Amino acid sequence: MKRTWCKHLPAAELLIKGGRVVDPESGVDAVQDVLVKKGKVAEVGKSLKAGKNTRVVDAAGMLVLPGFVDLHAHFRTPGREDEEDIATASAAAAAGGYVAAFGMANTDPVVDTATILTGLSQRASVDALVPVGFFAAVTKGLAGEELTEMGELGAAGAVGFSDDGQSLKTAAITRRALQYVKVSGRFVAIHAQDDSLFKGGQMHEGPASARLGLTGIPSLCESLDVSRALDIAAYEDADLHVCHVSSAASLEAIARAKEAGVRVTAEVTPHHLVMNDEVVATLDPNVKMNPPLRSEGDRRALVEALRSGLVDCVATDHAPHVSEEKDVPYEEAPFGVVGLETAFSVLHAGLVEPGELDLATLVTRLSAAPARIAGLEAPAIAVGAPADLCVIDPAAVWTVAPHTLQSRSWNSPWLGNELTGKVRLTVAAGRVAWDDRA
Amino acid sequence: MPKRDLISIEDLSRADIELLLDTAESFLPVLERDIKKVPTLRGRTIINLFWEASTRTSSSFDLAAKRLSADTLALKASGSAVEKGETLKDTAITLSAYSPDIIVMRHPSAGACQTLSANTEASVINAGDGKHQHPTQCLLDLFSMRQNLGRDLDGLKVFIIGDILHSRVARSDIMGFRMLGMDVTLVAPPTLMPRGIEEMGVKVEYDLANLKQADVIYLLRIQRERIKAGAAYLPSLREYSQIWGISQARLRPGQRVMHPGPINRGVEIASDIADDDENLIAHQVFSGLAVRMAILYRTIVGYSDGAASGEVL
Numbered sequence: 001m002k003r004t005w006c007k008h009l010p011a012a013e014l015l016i017k018g019g020r021v022v023d024p025e026s027g028v029d030a031v032q033d034v035l036v037k038k039g040k041v042a043e044v045g046k047s048l049k050a051g052k053n054t055r056v057v058d059a060a061g062m063l064v065l066p067g068f069v070d071l072h073a074h075f076r077t078p079g080r081e082d083e084e085d086i087a088t089a090s091a092a093a094a095a096g097g098y099v100a101a102f103g104m105a106n107t108d109p110v111v112d113t114a115t116i117l118t119g120l121s122q123r124a125s126v127d128a129l130v131p132v133g134f135f136a137a138v139t140k141g142l143a144g145e146e147l148t149e150m151g152e153l154g155a156a157g158a159v160g161f162s163d164d165g166q167s168l169k170t171a172a173i174t175r176r177a178l179q180y181v182k183v184s185g186r187f188v189a190i191h192a193q194d195d196s197l198f199k200g201g202q203m204h205e206g207p208a209s210a211r212l213g214l215t216g217i218p219s220l221c222e223s224l225d226v227s228r229a230l231d232i233a234a235y236e237d238a239d240l241h242v243c244h245v246s247s248a249a250s251l252e253a254i255a256r257a258k259e260a261g262v263r264v265t266a267e268v269t270p271h272h273l274v275m276n277d278e279v280v281a282t283l284d285p286n287v288k289m290n291p292p293l294r295s296e297g298d299r300r301a302l303v304e305a306l307r308s309g310l311v312d313c314v315a316t317d318h319a320p321h322v323s324e325e326k327d328v329p330y331e332e333a334p335f336g337v338v339g340l341e342t343a344f345s346v347l348h349a350g351l352v353e354p355g356e357l358d359l360a361t362l363v364t365r366l367s368a369a370p371a372r373i374a375g376l377e378a379p380a381i382a383v384g385a386p387a388d389l390c391v392i393d394p395a396a397v398w399t400v401a402p403h404t405l406q407s408r409s410w411n412s413p414w415l416g417n418e419l420t421g422k423v424r425l426t427v428a429a430g431r432v433a434w435d436d437r438a
Numbered sequence: 439m440p441k442r443d444l445i446s447i448e449d450l451s452r453a454d455i456e457l458l459l460d461t462a463e464s465f466l467p468v469l470e471r472d473i474k475k476v477p478t479l480r481g482r483t484i485i486n487l488f489w490e491a492s493t494r495t496s497s498s499f500d501l502a503a504k505r506l507s508a509d510t511l512a513l514k515a516s517g518s519a520v521e522k523g524e525t526l527k528d529t530a531i532t533l534s535a536y537s538p539d540i541i542v543m544r545h546p547s548a549g550a551c552q553t554l555s556a557n558t559e560a561s562v563i564n565a566g567d568g569k570h571q572h573p574t575q576c577l578l579d580l581f582s583m584r585q586n587l588g589r590d591l592d593g594l595k596v597f598i599i600g601d602i603l604h605s606r607v608a609r610s611d612i613m614g615f616r617m618l619g620m621d622v623t624l625v626a627p628p629t630l631m632p633r634g635i636e637e638m639g640v641k642v643e644y645d646l647a648n649l650k651q652a653d654v655i656y657l658l659r660i661q662r663e664r665i666k667a668g669a670a671y672l673p674s675l676r677e678y679s680q681i682w683g684i685s686q687a688r689l690r691p692g693q694r695v696m697h698p699g700p701i702n703r704g705v706e707i708a709s710d711i712a713d714d715d716e717n718l719i720a721h722q723v724f725s726g727l728a729v730r731m732a733i734l735y736r737t738i739v740g741y742s743d744g745a746a747s748g749e750v751l
Binding site: 213216327328 | 525526527545546547548549550552553567568569570571604605606609632633634635637638
């Protein structure tokens, strides 16, 4: 079943020489050459020779990794093409080392019919630089009342179902969704949030919100809804995915459910893994997102959960906003930050370098794990596999600046910051999607 | 000299605060003259932007600037381009064309001063932003304390009572009072006490059992909105007044009551205290003028002692 689409590009002919190949799927961590022929991995080994029409990429000192998969992005298409479209979002994905990315359904109009989904997949077949796919809404118009035609949407290629951006309003509709989703063979992804506790919230509730005078969003707001959905998934024996987990309390609920055999997966964003609520003291609108950055204790628990696999994968929650929307006082700014192009850099420099997470685990959580949740074959640097890989210079320093990202928006928490680690080359589905050899 | 903003009380060191209070004191004789004006800031431009209702703060900033001979310009949201949808960023760029030295701003949103400051060369003084900060209120409160209770505030016991959750004054005061070594206790209904506030170095209590320990009782306004359906912070103002309201019967001799105003008689403060000469409420308003003169003056001439204010009077 096709779940991703991209435009036609010539098949890659490449010899990637002398990079450190780290592919936990194939159990490889060694300096190797990788030969790509007709878009497939033809050979992995030492001192490989390039053929006539093969481009040689000097990867000495660089990492050669299986390409990443993002389960959670906002392409803003249809409706807000001023913020992002499929071409720019897929270019941002490529520049971040991603070989597949999935867009959420909270567009205008909402992706709640097969007609809209097919329109998007046709658009992607023309515009997308890397394979992209789409979530369909759980409820019509994200209104939380009537289910979408999950059978037809699944047949049209929806990767899963989510009302992301909003909670599933009631236990009853959550239950109906988890019952009916089985007709599609897919899963329901929840944006866990108790709306009555969220109301007016601006940041994580805790000592920092007390000091700053911003209305708090308690971690309870997330964990209550996570617990409710887990109970329903257990009762209905259904597949549940928890989006952007942010709190230790939610992790505890997920751990209990996994132990009890509930089929639940979970994702965490790069920003929740490397920042805590103290940074909100800057009142920079680009550190405002939902769920909010939580306490240092929550952050540490998320890192540990990602390490152990309790949280299955990293997802960016890439949420572009035009500068006019973010260039306002913190309290008036919309939630959301872009993340596709910075994910690996911030996680590598923020977690791997300091020894909080090993590189192979990070690669699995960025690549094979989310691919499996999406129902894709896990990217692997193995002979015969389609070339889905990226080449990263872990020491390259670059600055996140307006107009310099592939994304149409630059509402990044790292705007103006120097980051270490830059993706130099991305090969997605056997095609060169990003080439930034400095 | 790089521009100096006053957005949070944390932008000031203890030495800065003491210098501001000394400077305010040096302005007091000016305010007692028949001609209450000095030429200190002649030719300087100060813009007052009040996007939210204000009586005390806006009038005292305006008068403070005039006492120092600065040119002033006052703008309010109603009747300005804000009503036509102009963003704060564009308002900042527009007003900066007049090369103001200082923009004083009150705004309903936390973060507004940062937005303003990023888009103007002028120094930004925060006259209240959302529930975040109100640093000039803290400074005038400190000035009133110092004038009435002695210069050394170290160890003074202050109880701040009321709606801590929604109060920018409480946040600035907690920081400023702690910086000067005071012992701060917060008292509020549990629904109006921010979670985690004790990490600011304060004691947290939910009733007035220990009120006798207080040297100063600082009351905060209780707004009617807090009892509305959907908010449900309080069941009634009547119950608030019974449990947390301050009347003479609850005070011991020598305790001084402060309030940033406007007061709610019969809610957080009984009339017998509001009408009593012993309270510092009117003195706080008086202090507002001298302290805001000192803030405008120091923002322009600098926080170093080199330019002692006495020399320029």
